[in-house]
Amino acid sequence: MTSVTLAPSRVAAIRRALLGWYEAHGEAFPWRHARSPYWALVAGVCSQQTQMSRVLPLWQRWVEAFPDIEALARADTATVLRVWERAGYPRRALALREAARICVALHGGALPRDPQALLALPGVGPFTTAIVQCFGFEDSASAVDTNVIRVLGRLVYGDVQPAAETPHADIDATAARLLPHGNAGPWNATLMEYGAKVCTPRPHCQACVVHRLCAARPRFEAGAVAAPIRAQGRFAGSDRQWRGRIMRALRDADGPLRTPAFVRALASDEAERATVRRLLAALCAEGFAWSRSGRCGLGDPPSAIISCDA
Numbered sequence: 010m011t012s013v014t015l016a017p018s019r020v021a022a023i024r025r026a027l028l029g030w031y032e033a034h035g036e037a038f039p040w041r042h043a044r045s046p047y048w049a050l051v052a053g054v055c056s057q058q059t060q061m062s063r064v065l066p067l068w069q070r071w072v073e074a075f076p077d078i079e080a081l082a083r084a085d086t087a088t089v090l091r092v093w094e095r096a097g098y099p100r101r102a103l104a105l106r107e108a109a110r111i112c113v114a115l116h117g118g119a120l121p122r123d124p125q126a127l128l129a130l131p132g133v134g135p136f137t138t139a140i141v142q143c144f145g146f147e148d149s150a151s152a153v154d155t156n157v158i159r160v161l162g163r164l165v166y167g168d169v170q171p172a173a174e175t176p177h178a179d180i181d182a183t184a185a186r187l188l189p190h191g192n193a194g195p196w197n198a199t200l201m202e203y204g205a206k207v208c209t210p211r212p213h214c215q216a217c218v219v220h221r222l223c224a225a226r227p228r229f230e231a232g233a234v235a236a237p238i239r240a241q242g243r244f245a246g247s248d249r250q251w252r253g254r255i256m257r258a259l260r261d262a263d264g265p266l267r268t269p270a271f272v273r274a275l276a277s278d279e280a281e282r283a284t285v286r287r288l289l290a291a292l293c294a295e296g297f298a299w300s301r302s303g304r305c306g307l308g309d310p311p312s313a314i315i316s317c318d319a
C-alpha cells in the first residue's frame with residue numbers, strides 16, 4: 010500500500026472546505042435525513058451504475074409503490090419490473106425484492122444493523138451496506154463509489170484517473186482516515202456529490218474548494234486528461250439494445266402475449282427473429298419473463314397457464 014500521511018491539519022482543512030461546499034450546494038435527497046434503513050437501502054441499490062440525476066425519480070417511484078419492506082416482499086415480479094421501468098440492470102430490482110423477503114423471513118421485517126448481515130443480502134455490496142449504515146442507522150461507515158474514488162485518488166494521491174491508477178486499499182484507508190465520526194452521512198453525501206458535480210472526469214479545478222490541498226491539480230493545470238475507464242461498446246443492434254426492447258414490449262403489454270406474434274412485431278427478418286427468440290429465452294431463464302404454450306409475458310406465468318401446462 011502506498012503510504013500517504015494525512016496530517017491532522019490537512020484532514021481538518023479538507024473536511025471543513027468540502028462540508029462547507031455541501032452545505033451550500035448539497036441535494037436534500039429524502040433518504041439522507043429520514044433515518045430510514047429501508048429508504049437508504051433503496052437509495053443504495055438505485056445509485057449503483059446510475060447517474061445521480063436519475064436516482065431520485067427512480068427512488069420516489071419505488072418507495073411510492075413499495076412503502077416498506079413487507080410491501081416489497083409481497084410484490085409480484087411483473088409489478089417490480091414495471092416500477093423499475095427503464096432504469097437498466099433490472100437484476101437490481103429483483104435482488105431488492107429478494108433482500109426484502111429475507112428481511113421478512115430472518116430479521117422480523119426490518120433491515121439488520123449488523124454490516125455482515127447486510128452484506129449477506131442479495132444485491133447488497135460494501136457501498137450499499139455503508140449507505141444503510143450511515144443514513145439509515147447513523148453509524149460510522151465510508152461509502153465508496155466511483156465518484157468518491159475519483160475525488161480521493163486525485164486529492165490525496167495526485168492520480169488523474171484513480172479508478173485505474175489508485176489501489177483500492179489506499180482509497181479505503183484514506184476514506185476511513187477522513188471520515189468524521191458522528192457525521193458519516195453528510196460526509197459521504199459530500200464526497201459522492203463533489204465527484205458528481207465538481208471533481209468530474211474532466212474536473213472543474215478552477216471552481217474547486219480544495220484546489221490548494223489537491224495533489225492532482227498541478228497535473229490537470231499542465232493539461233493532463235483522464236482517459237475513459239472503458240470504451241462503451243456499440244449499442245445499436247447489440248444484445249443489450251434488443252433486451253431493452255423486449256423488456257419494454259413485455260412491460261407495456263396488458264396480459265399474456267402470443268409468442269409468435271410478439272416475435273414478429275419486434276423483428277423485421279429471420280435473423281432478428283432468431284435474436285428475439287434467443288434473448289426471450291435468456292430473459293425467462295433469468296426470471297424476468299415467462300414463455301409457455303405459445304404465450305409469453307413479463308414476470309411469472311399466470312396460474313391459468315401453469316395449470317394448462319400441467
Ligand code: SF4
Pocket residue numbers: 160163164207208209212213214217218219220223224225226229
Ligand atoms: S483541484 Fe481539481 S482534481 Fe483536485 S479535487 Fe479539485 S476538482 Fe478534483
